[in-house]
Amino acid sequence: xxxxxxxxxxxxxxxxxxxxxxxxxxxxxxxxxxxxxxxxxxxxxxxxxxxxxxxxxxxxxxxxxxxxxxxxxxxxxxxxxxxxxxxxxxxxxxxxxxxxxxxxxxxxxxxxxxxxxxxxxxxxxxxxxxxxxxxxxxxxxxxxxxxxxxxxxxxxxxxxxxxxxxxxxxxxxxxxxxxxxxxxxxxxxxxxxxxxxxxxxxxxxxxxxxxxxxxxxxxxxx
Amino acid sequence: xxxxxxxxxxxxxxxxxxxxxxxxxxxxxxxxxxxxxxxxxxxxxxxxxxxxxxxxxxxxxxxxxxxxxxxxxxxxxxxxxxxxxxxxxxxxxxxxxxxxxxxxxxxxxxxxxxxxxxxxxxxxxxxxxxxxxxxxxxxxxxxxxxxxxxxxxxxxxxxxxxxxxxxxxxxxxxxxxxxxxxxxxxxxxxxxxxxxxxxxxxxxxxxxxxxxxxxxxxxxxx
Numbered sequence: 001x002x003x004x005x006x007x008x009x010x011x012x013x014x015x016x017x018x019x020x021x022x023x024x025x026x027x028x029x030x031x032x033x034x035x036x037x038x039x040x041x042x043x044x045x046x047x048x049x050x051x052x053x054x055x056x057x058x059x060x061x062x063x064x065x066x067x068x069x070x071x072x073x074x075x076x077x078x079x080x081x082x083x084x085x086x087x088x089x090x091x092x093x094x095x096x097x098x099x100x101x102x103x104x105x106x107x108x109x110x111x112x113x114x115x116x117x118x119x120x121x122x123x124x125x126x127x128x129x130x131x132x133x134x135x136x137x138x139x140x141x142x143x144x145x146x147x148x149x150x151x152x153x154x155x156x157x158x159x160x161x162x163x164x165x166x167x168x169x170x171x172x173x174x175x176x177x178x179x180x181x182x183x184x185x186x187x188x189x190x191x192x193x194x195x196x197x198x199x200x201x202x203x204x205x206x207x208x209x210x211x212x213x214x215x216x217x218x219x220x221x222x
Numbered sequence: 223x224x225x226x227x228x229x230x231x232x233x234x235x236x237x238x239x240x241x242x243x244x245x246x247x248x249x250x251x252x253x254x255x256x257x258x259x260x261x262x263x264x265x266x267x268x269x270x271x272x273x274x275x276x277x278x279x280x281x282x283x284x285x286x287x288x289x290x291x292x293x294x295x296x297x298x299x300x301x302x303x304x305x306x307x308x309x310x311x312x313x314x315x316x317x318x319x320x321x322x323x324x325x326x327x328x329x330x331x332x333x334x335x336x337x338x339x340x341x342x343x344x345x346x347x348x349x350x351x352x353x354x355x356x357x358x359x360x361x362x363x364x365x366x367x368x369x370x371x372x373x374x375x376x377x378x379x380x381x382x383x384x385x386x387x388x389x390x391x392x393x394x395x396x397x398x399x400x401x402x403x404x405x406x407x408x409x410x411x412x413x414x415x416x417x418x419x420x421x422x423x424x425x426x427x428x429x430x431x432x433x434x435x436x437x438x439x440x441x442x443x444x
Contacts, residue, residue: 111414115421158444161429187432188425192333196425199337203410203418207383207443210409220442221429222380 003176004070006031006063006077006085009041012102012141013076015149016180021049021056022152024179029059031066038062052152068092072100072176074141079103079116079123086130095134098169101127102141104198112209113202117195124163124194136166138173139194140185143201145216156182158218161197163188186221225398226292228253228285228299228307231263234324234363235298237371238402243271243278244374246401251281253288260284274374290314294322294394296363301325301338301345308352317356320391323349324363326420334431335424339417346385346416358388360395361416362407365423367430367438378404380440383419385410408443 003020005013008030021028030045032038038060045058060066067073067089075082082103093099103123105116120126124139131137140162148154160177162185164170170187177185188197204217225242227235230252243250252267254260260282267280282288289295289311297304304325315321325345327338342348346361353359362384370376382399384407386392392409399407410419426439 109414112411114415115418161425186429186436189334189428189432192331193336193425193428196337196421196428199418199421200425203383203415203422204443206410206415206418207408210411214408214443217443220444221426221436221439222442 001026001072002029002070003027003072003074004029004031004066005074006066008032008076009037011076011146012144012149013074015144015146016074016076016141017045017058018048018150018152019180020176021045021058022052022054023181024176026176027057029061029066029069031061031063033063035060035062038066064089064092071096072098072172074100074102075127076102079105079118082123083126083130086127090132093132093135097135098172099127099131099135099137100141100173101137101139104142104201106202112206115199115202122191122194122198124191124198128191136164136169137191138162138164138169139191139197140173140177142197143204144218145204148216148218156180156218157220158182159184159186159221161186161188163191163194163197165190223248223294224251224292225249226251226253226288226295228288228295228297230254230298231259233298233368234366234371235296237366237368238296238298238363239267239280240270240372240374241402242398243267243280244274244276245403246398248398249279251283251288251291253283253285255285257282257284286311286314293318294320294398296322296324297349298324301327301340304345305348305352308349312354315354315357319357320394321349321353321357321359322363322395323359323361326364326423328424334428337421337424344413344416344420346413346420350413358386358391359413360384360386360391361413361419362395362399364419365426366440367426370438370440378402378440379442380404381406381408381443383408383410385413385416385419387412
Protein backbone atom coordinates (compact mmCIF):
# COMPACT_ATOMS: atom_id res chain seq x y z
CA UNK A 1 0.00 0.00 0.00
CA UNK A 2 1.21 3.48 -0.74
CA UNK A 3 0.50 6.34 1.65
CA UNK A 4 0.70 9.99 0.53
CA UNK A 5 1.12 12.72 3.07
CA UNK A 6 -0.13 15.89 1.40
CA UNK A 7 1.40 18.78 3.27
CA UNK A 8 3.88 16.19 4.44
CA UNK A 9 6.72 18.66 4.79
CA UNK A 10 5.75 19.79 8.28
CA UNK A 11 3.47 19.55 11.28
CA UNK A 12 1.54 16.30 11.68
CA UNK A 13 2.48 15.17 8.15
CA UNK A 14 6.16 15.04 9.02
CA UNK A 15 5.51 12.92 12.09
CA UNK A 16 3.22 10.49 10.28
CA UNK A 17 5.70 10.15 7.41
CA UNK A 18 8.59 9.38 9.77
CA UNK A 19 6.62 7.02 12.01
CA UNK A 20 5.15 5.06 9.09
CA UNK A 21 8.51 4.79 7.34
CA UNK A 22 10.12 3.75 10.65
CA UNK A 23 7.51 1.39 12.10
CA UNK A 24 5.37 0.46 9.13
CA UNK A 25 5.55 -1.79 6.10
CA UNK A 26 4.17 0.56 3.44
CA UNK A 27 5.62 3.03 1.00
CA UNK A 28 5.45 6.65 2.13
CA UNK A 29 5.40 9.56 -0.29
CA UNK A 30 5.45 13.26 0.52
CA UNK A 31 3.26 15.82 -1.20
CA UNK A 32 3.71 19.56 -1.19
CA UNK A 33 2.50 22.49 -3.21
CA UNK A 34 6.16 22.87 -4.17
CA UNK A 35 7.53 19.56 -5.53
CA UNK A 36 11.13 20.67 -4.93
CA UNK A 37 10.33 21.20 -1.26
CA UNK A 38 8.66 17.79 -1.15
CA UNK A 39 11.79 16.16 -2.56
CA UNK A 40 14.08 18.01 -0.14
CA UNK A 41 12.02 16.96 2.86
CA UNK A 42 11.76 13.39 1.58
CA UNK A 43 15.55 13.29 1.42
CA UNK A 44 15.75 14.68 4.98
CA UNK A 45 13.41 11.95 6.22
CA UNK A 46 15.50 9.29 4.48
CA UNK A 47 18.63 10.65 6.14
CA UNK A 48 16.94 10.73 9.56
CA UNK A 49 15.73 7.14 9.11
CA UNK A 50 19.11 6.00 7.81
CA UNK A 51 20.79 7.45 10.92
CA UNK A 52 18.55 5.08 12.89
CA UNK A 53 19.45 2.09 10.76
CA UNK A 54 16.26 2.05 8.73
CA UNK A 55 16.65 1.95 5.00
CA UNK A 56 13.48 3.52 3.65
CA UNK A 57 12.66 5.10 0.32
CA UNK A 58 10.68 8.31 0.73
CA UNK A 59 9.86 10.24 -2.41
CA UNK A 60 8.51 13.75 -2.84
CA UNK A 61 6.01 15.04 -5.42
CA UNK A 62 3.59 17.86 -6.06
CA UNK A 63 0.39 17.19 -4.07
CA UNK A 64 -1.66 16.20 -7.08
CA UNK A 65 0.91 13.69 -8.29
CA UNK A 66 1.39 12.29 -4.80
CA UNK A 67 -2.38 11.77 -4.55
CA UNK A 68 -2.40 10.10 -7.95
CA UNK A 69 0.22 7.57 -6.89
CA UNK A 70 -1.20 6.68 -3.49
CA UNK A 71 -3.89 4.38 -2.11
CA UNK A 72 -4.30 6.30 1.13
CA UNK A 73 -4.07 10.09 1.01
CA UNK A 74 -3.64 12.01 4.25
CA UNK A 75 -4.63 15.69 4.11
CA UNK A 76 -2.11 17.02 6.62
CA UNK A 77 -2.83 20.62 5.72
CA UNK A 78 -4.48 23.57 7.49
CA UNK A 79 -8.27 23.19 7.92
CA UNK A 80 -9.11 26.13 5.68
CA UNK A 81 -7.33 24.45 2.75
CA UNK A 82 -9.02 21.07 3.11
CA UNK A 83 -12.04 21.68 0.87
CA UNK A 84 -9.98 23.23 -1.95
CA UNK A 85 -7.30 20.56 -1.73
CA UNK A 86 -9.83 17.74 -2.04
CA UNK A 87 -11.34 19.41 -5.12
CA UNK A 88 -7.86 19.92 -6.57
CA UNK A 89 -6.94 16.24 -6.32
CA UNK A 90 -10.44 14.83 -6.98
CA UNK A 91 -9.61 13.88 -10.58
CA UNK A 92 -6.73 11.72 -9.37
CA UNK A 93 -8.75 9.68 -6.87
CA UNK A 94 -10.04 6.16 -7.54
CA UNK A 95 -12.89 4.42 -5.79
CA UNK A 96 -10.46 2.20 -3.90
CA UNK A 97 -8.55 5.17 -2.51
CA UNK A 98 -9.08 6.43 1.03
CA UNK A 99 -8.87 10.07 2.07
CA UNK A 100 -7.78 10.76 5.63
CA UNK A 101 -8.20 14.09 7.41
CA UNK A 102 -6.37 14.96 10.66
CA UNK A 103 -7.05 18.73 10.57
CA UNK A 104 -9.06 20.63 13.15
CA UNK A 105 -10.18 24.24 13.42
CA UNK A 106 -8.58 26.12 16.28
CA UNK A 107 -8.88 29.73 17.31
CA UNK A 108 -6.97 31.43 20.05
CA UNK A 109 -7.91 34.23 22.40
CA UNK A 110 -6.54 35.60 25.66
CA UNK A 111 -7.98 32.73 27.65
CA UNK A 112 -6.68 29.85 25.60
CA UNK A 113 -7.36 27.73 22.56
CA UNK A 114 -10.86 26.95 21.37
CA UNK A 115 -12.49 24.76 18.80
CA UNK A 116 -13.48 26.79 15.77
CA UNK A 117 -16.29 24.64 14.48
CA UNK A 118 -16.88 25.12 10.75
CA UNK A 119 -20.39 25.72 9.48
CA UNK A 120 -20.32 22.27 7.87
CA UNK A 121 -20.07 20.77 11.36
CA UNK A 122 -16.45 19.60 11.30
CA UNK A 123 -13.34 19.70 9.13
CA UNK A 124 -13.86 15.99 8.54
CA UNK A 125 -17.30 16.80 7.13
CA UNK A 126 -15.80 19.48 4.85
CA UNK A 127 -13.45 16.84 3.40
CA UNK A 128 -16.32 14.37 2.97
CA UNK A 129 -18.53 16.97 1.29
CA UNK A 130 -15.76 17.91 -1.15
CA UNK A 131 -14.72 14.33 -1.99
CA UNK A 132 -16.17 12.43 -4.95
CA UNK A 133 -19.09 10.23 -3.81
CA UNK A 134 -17.19 7.01 -4.38
CA UNK A 135 -14.12 8.02 -2.35
CA UNK A 136 -14.50 7.38 1.39
CA UNK A 137 -13.22 9.91 3.92
CA UNK A 138 -11.91 8.93 7.34
CA UNK A 139 -11.07 11.30 10.18
CA UNK A 140 -8.05 10.26 12.25
CA UNK A 141 -4.84 11.55 13.88
CA UNK A 142 -6.55 14.76 15.07
CA UNK A 143 -5.19 14.62 18.59
CA UNK A 144 -1.51 13.90 18.09
CA UNK A 145 1.08 16.53 18.94
CA UNK A 146 3.18 17.20 15.83
CA UNK A 147 6.54 17.62 17.59
CA UNK A 148 6.14 14.48 19.64
CA UNK A 149 5.12 12.45 16.62
CA UNK A 150 8.08 13.71 14.58
CA UNK A 151 10.57 12.90 17.33
CA UNK A 152 11.23 9.18 17.02
CA UNK A 153 12.94 9.18 20.41
CA UNK A 154 9.67 10.00 22.12
CA UNK A 155 7.33 7.20 23.09
CA UNK A 156 3.67 7.53 22.31
CA UNK A 157 1.50 5.22 24.43
CA UNK A 158 -1.57 7.17 23.38
CA UNK A 159 -4.74 6.76 21.35
CA UNK A 160 -6.05 8.13 18.10
CA UNK A 161 -9.76 8.18 17.31
CA UNK A 162 -11.06 7.06 13.93
CA UNK A 163 -14.37 8.25 12.45
CA UNK A 164 -15.93 7.54 9.11
CA UNK A 165 -19.05 6.30 7.37
CA UNK A 166 -17.31 3.55 5.37
CA UNK A 167 -16.36 0.53 7.48
CA UNK A 168 -13.73 -0.83 5.06
CA UNK A 169 -11.96 2.52 4.82
CA UNK A 170 -11.95 2.84 8.61
CA UNK A 171 -10.44 -0.62 8.88
CA UNK A 172 -7.59 0.33 6.55
CA UNK A 173 -6.84 3.51 8.50
CA UNK A 174 -7.07 1.64 11.81
CA UNK A 175 -4.58 -0.93 10.53
CA UNK A 176 -2.20 1.79 9.36
CA UNK A 177 -2.53 3.72 12.63
CA UNK A 178 -1.70 0.67 14.69
CA UNK A 179 1.44 0.02 12.65
CA UNK A 180 2.82 3.04 14.47
CA UNK A 181 4.36 1.75 17.69
CA UNK A 182 2.59 3.01 20.79
CA UNK A 183 -0.45 4.26 18.95
CA UNK A 184 -3.81 2.60 19.51
CA UNK A 185 -6.70 3.34 17.16
CA UNK A 186 -10.19 3.49 18.64
CA UNK A 187 -13.44 3.65 16.71
CA UNK A 188 -15.48 6.77 17.48
CA UNK A 189 -18.33 6.07 15.06
CA UNK A 190 -19.45 8.04 12.02
CA UNK A 191 -18.39 11.41 10.63
CA UNK A 192 -21.24 13.01 12.59
CA UNK A 193 -19.13 12.32 15.69
CA UNK A 194 -16.09 14.23 14.39
CA UNK A 195 -16.71 17.63 16.05
CA UNK A 196 -16.03 16.37 19.58
CA UNK A 197 -12.81 14.70 18.36
CA UNK A 198 -11.62 17.86 16.66
CA UNK A 199 -12.51 19.87 19.80
CA UNK A 200 -10.17 17.69 21.85
CA UNK A 201 -7.12 19.19 20.12
CA UNK A 202 -7.44 22.74 21.54
CA UNK A 203 -8.24 21.17 24.91
CA UNK A 204 -4.94 19.28 24.82
CA UNK A 205 -3.12 22.54 24.18
CA UNK A 206 -4.92 24.25 27.07
CA UNK A 207 -4.00 21.44 29.45
CA UNK A 208 -0.39 21.48 28.25
CA UNK A 209 -0.15 25.23 28.76
CA UNK A 210 -1.63 25.23 32.26
CA UNK A 211 0.36 22.39 33.82
CA UNK A 212 4.06 21.87 34.34
CA UNK A 213 5.94 19.22 32.39
CA UNK A 214 3.02 18.40 30.13
CA UNK A 215 4.19 19.31 26.66
CA UNK A 216 2.90 17.75 23.45
CA UNK A 217 0.09 15.95 25.19
CA UNK A 218 -1.94 13.05 23.93
CA UNK A 219 -4.69 11.04 25.58
CA UNK A 220 -5.31 7.49 26.56
CA UNK A 221 -8.89 6.33 26.95
CA UNK A 222 -9.09 3.95 29.90
CA UNK B 223 -14.37 21.45 55.18
CA UNK B 224 -17.91 20.42 54.36
CA UNK B 225 -18.85 19.33 50.85
CA UNK B 226 -22.48 19.33 49.67
CA UNK B 227 -23.50 17.21 46.71
CA UNK B 228 -26.70 18.76 45.42
CA UNK B 229 -28.45 16.10 43.40
CA UNK B 230 -26.26 13.76 45.38
CA UNK B 231 -28.76 10.91 45.24
CA UNK B 232 -27.64 9.60 41.87
CA UNK B 233 -25.36 9.84 38.86
CA UNK B 234 -22.04 11.63 39.39
CA UNK B 235 -23.19 12.96 42.79
CA UNK B 236 -23.44 9.48 44.23
CA UNK B 237 -19.94 8.57 43.06
CA UNK B 238 -18.37 11.77 44.38
CA UNK B 239 -20.14 11.36 47.73
CA UNK B 240 -18.93 7.78 48.13
CA UNK B 241 -15.39 8.47 46.97
CA UNK B 242 -14.96 11.53 49.18
CA UNK B 243 -16.41 9.78 52.20
CA UNK B 244 -14.20 6.75 51.48
CA UNK B 245 -10.91 8.40 50.49
CA UNK B 246 -11.23 11.92 51.81
CA UNK B 247 -10.99 13.73 55.10
CA UNK B 248 -13.97 16.04 54.82
CA UNK B 249 -17.61 15.89 55.79
CA UNK B 250 -19.97 14.95 52.97
CA UNK B 251 -23.61 15.97 52.88
CA UNK B 252 -26.25 14.99 50.35
CA UNK B 253 -28.76 17.43 48.92
CA UNK B 254 -31.94 16.57 47.06
CA UNK B 255 -35.14 18.32 46.10
CA UNK B 256 -36.78 15.78 48.44
CA UNK B 257 -35.04 15.82 51.85
CA UNK B 258 -36.48 12.43 52.74
CA UNK B 259 -34.82 10.95 49.66
CA UNK B 260 -31.57 12.70 50.59
CA UNK B 261 -31.67 11.12 54.05
CA UNK B 262 -32.46 7.66 52.64
CA UNK B 263 -29.56 7.82 50.18
CA UNK B 264 -27.23 9.21 52.86
CA UNK B 265 -28.09 6.18 55.01
CA UNK B 266 -27.42 3.88 52.04
CA UNK B 267 -24.01 5.46 51.53
CA UNK B 268 -23.19 5.05 55.23
CA UNK B 269 -24.16 1.36 55.02
CA UNK B 270 -22.05 0.87 51.90
CA UNK B 271 -19.06 2.55 53.53
CA UNK B 272 -19.58 0.64 56.79
CA UNK B 273 -19.51 -2.63 54.82
CA UNK B 274 -16.02 -1.60 53.71
CA UNK B 275 -14.90 -0.79 57.21
CA UNK B 276 -15.18 2.97 56.88
CA UNK B 277 -17.14 4.73 59.54
CA UNK B 278 -18.42 7.90 57.89
CA UNK B 279 -21.26 10.21 58.75
CA UNK B 280 -23.23 11.21 55.67
CA UNK B 281 -26.28 13.38 56.21
CA UNK B 282 -29.09 14.29 53.85
CA UNK B 283 -30.93 17.59 53.49
CA UNK B 284 -33.05 19.58 51.08
CA UNK B 285 -30.75 21.18 48.50
CA UNK B 286 -31.04 24.68 49.93
CA UNK B 287 -30.19 23.56 53.44
CA UNK B 288 -27.32 21.42 52.20
CA UNK B 289 -25.91 24.45 50.37
CA UNK B 290 -26.31 26.56 53.48
CA UNK B 291 -24.26 24.13 55.56
CA UNK B 292 -21.43 23.54 53.11
CA UNK B 293 -18.22 25.28 52.08
CA UNK B 294 -18.01 23.58 48.70
CA UNK B 295 -21.24 22.96 46.81
CA UNK B 296 -21.23 20.57 43.86
CA UNK B 297 -24.10 20.99 41.41
CA UNK B 298 -24.45 17.35 40.37
CA UNK B 299 -27.72 18.00 38.58
CA UNK B 300 -28.85 18.00 34.93
CA UNK B 301 -27.47 20.91 32.89
CA UNK B 302 -30.87 22.49 32.27
CA UNK B 303 -31.41 22.85 36.04
CA UNK B 304 -28.07 24.47 36.78
CA UNK B 305 -29.07 28.12 36.32
CA UNK B 306 -32.27 27.78 38.37
CA UNK B 307 -30.55 25.80 41.10
CA UNK B 308 -27.83 28.42 41.56
CA UNK B 309 -30.46 31.14 41.83
CA UNK B 310 -32.44 29.03 44.29
CA UNK B 311 -29.49 28.60 46.66
CA UNK B 312 -27.88 32.02 46.03
CA UNK B 313 -29.18 33.46 49.32
CA UNK B 314 -27.40 30.68 51.24
CA UNK B 315 -23.97 31.23 49.70
CA UNK B 316 -21.13 33.10 51.39
CA UNK B 317 -18.14 34.70 49.74
CA UNK B 318 -15.88 31.94 51.03
CA UNK B 319 -18.03 29.23 49.47
CA UNK B 320 -17.09 27.55 46.20
CA UNK B 321 -19.61 26.33 43.62
CA UNK B 322 -18.55 23.37 41.50
CA UNK B 323 -20.28 22.30 38.29
CA UNK B 324 -19.69 18.90 36.66
CA UNK B 325 -22.69 19.03 34.28
CA UNK B 326 -22.46 19.01 30.51
CA UNK B 327 -25.06 19.32 27.76
CA UNK B 328 -25.46 16.17 25.68
CA UNK B 329 -27.84 15.41 22.86
CA UNK B 330 -28.21 12.08 21.13
CA UNK B 331 -29.10 11.21 17.57
CA UNK B 332 -28.83 8.09 15.42
CA UNK B 333 -25.08 8.55 14.97
CA UNK B 334 -24.08 8.99 18.57
CA UNK B 335 -23.77 11.51 21.36
CA UNK B 336 -22.97 15.14 20.73
CA UNK B 337 -22.14 18.19 22.77
CA UNK B 338 -25.17 20.42 23.10
CA UNK B 339 -23.43 23.72 23.64
CA UNK B 340 -25.63 26.20 25.51
CA UNK B 341 -26.02 29.72 24.15
CA UNK B 342 -24.04 31.00 27.13
CA UNK B 343 -21.02 29.03 25.85
CA UNK B 344 -20.91 26.25 28.42
CA UNK B 345 -22.83 24.88 31.38
CA UNK B 346 -19.96 26.09 33.55
CA UNK B 347 -20.60 29.60 32.23
CA UNK B 348 -24.32 29.28 33.01
CA UNK B 349 -23.45 28.51 36.62
CA UNK B 350 -20.98 31.41 36.78
CA UNK B 351 -23.51 33.84 35.28
CA UNK B 352 -26.18 32.78 37.78
CA UNK B 353 -23.91 32.86 40.84
CA UNK B 354 -23.56 35.94 43.07
CA UNK B 355 -20.50 37.97 42.02
CA UNK B 356 -18.57 37.13 45.17
CA UNK B 357 -19.03 33.36 44.88
CA UNK B 358 -16.47 31.66 42.61
CA UNK B 359 -17.52 28.90 40.24
CA UNK B 360 -15.22 26.05 39.26
CA UNK B 361 -15.88 23.49 36.54
CA UNK B 362 -14.62 19.99 37.34
CA UNK B 363 -15.54 16.28 37.26
CA UNK B 364 -17.19 16.62 33.82
CA UNK B 365 -15.55 13.56 32.33
CA UNK B 366 -16.04 10.90 34.97
CA UNK B 367 -18.34 7.96 34.32
CA UNK B 368 -20.98 7.87 37.06
CA UNK B 369 -21.18 4.08 37.45
CA UNK B 370 -17.43 3.67 37.62
CA UNK B 371 -17.10 6.44 40.18
CA UNK B 372 -19.88 4.98 42.34
CA UNK B 373 -18.34 1.51 42.33
CA UNK B 374 -15.58 1.63 44.93
CA UNK B 375 -14.22 -1.67 43.63
CA UNK B 376 -13.24 -0.02 40.37
CA UNK B 377 -9.92 1.71 40.05
CA UNK B 378 -9.75 5.13 38.47
CA UNK B 379 -6.25 6.03 37.23
CA UNK B 380 -7.72 8.88 35.24
CA UNK B 381 -7.73 12.67 35.12
CA UNK B 382 -10.26 15.38 35.77
CA UNK B 383 -9.89 18.86 34.33
CA UNK B 384 -10.42 21.95 36.45
CA UNK B 385 -11.44 25.33 35.03
CA UNK B 386 -12.25 28.57 36.78
CA UNK B 387 -11.45 32.25 36.96
CA UNK B 388 -10.60 32.27 40.70
CA UNK B 389 -7.24 30.68 41.49
CA UNK B 390 -7.99 30.05 45.19
CA UNK B 391 -11.25 28.31 44.40
CA UNK B 392 -9.54 26.15 41.78
CA UNK B 393 -6.90 25.21 44.31
CA UNK B 394 -9.53 24.02 46.79
CA UNK B 395 -11.30 21.92 44.15
CA UNK B 396 -7.97 20.51 42.92
CA UNK B 397 -7.08 19.50 46.46
CA UNK B 398 -10.46 17.84 46.96
CA UNK B 399 -10.29 16.06 43.60
CA UNK B 400 -6.88 14.62 44.40
CA UNK B 401 -8.11 13.26 47.72
CA UNK B 402 -9.96 10.72 45.58
CA UNK B 403 -7.58 7.84 45.02
CA UNK B 404 -6.58 7.42 41.41
CA UNK B 405 -7.89 10.78 40.31
CA UNK B 406 -5.48 13.45 39.09
CA UNK B 407 -6.66 17.04 38.70
CA UNK B 408 -5.23 19.08 35.84
CA UNK B 409 -5.63 22.79 35.30
CA UNK B 410 -7.35 23.65 32.02
CA UNK B 411 -7.40 27.43 32.48
CA UNK B 412 -10.36 29.78 32.79
CA UNK B 413 -14.10 29.24 32.37
CA UNK B 414 -13.75 30.30 28.72
CA UNK B 415 -12.04 26.94 28.20
CA UNK B 416 -14.96 24.92 29.58
CA UNK B 417 -16.76 24.07 26.28
CA UNK B 418 -14.03 21.71 25.06
CA UNK B 419 -14.01 19.96 28.44
CA UNK B 420 -17.77 19.53 28.43
CA UNK B 421 -17.58 18.25 24.81
CA UNK B 422 -15.25 15.48 25.91
CA UNK B 423 -18.07 13.73 27.79
CA UNK B 424 -20.17 12.76 24.73
CA UNK B 425 -16.94 11.74 22.99
CA UNK B 426 -16.17 9.32 25.83
CA UNK B 427 -19.62 7.76 25.39
CA UNK B 428 -19.10 7.43 21.62
CA UNK B 429 -15.76 5.71 22.12
CA UNK B 430 -17.21 3.40 24.77
CA UNK B 431 -20.09 2.44 22.48
CA UNK B 432 -17.93 1.72 19.43
CA UNK B 433 -15.22 -0.42 21.03
CA UNK B 434 -15.37 -3.68 22.93
CA UNK B 435 -14.63 -3.81 26.64
CA UNK B 436 -14.47 -0.05 27.01
CA UNK B 437 -17.30 0.79 29.38
CA UNK B 438 -17.41 3.82 31.64
CA UNK B 439 -14.39 5.42 30.06
CA UNK B 440 -12.20 8.14 31.43
CA UNK B 441 -9.06 9.76 30.03
CA UNK B 442 -5.48 10.17 31.03
CA UNK B 443 -3.51 13.05 29.55
CA UNK B 444 0.01 11.88 28.84
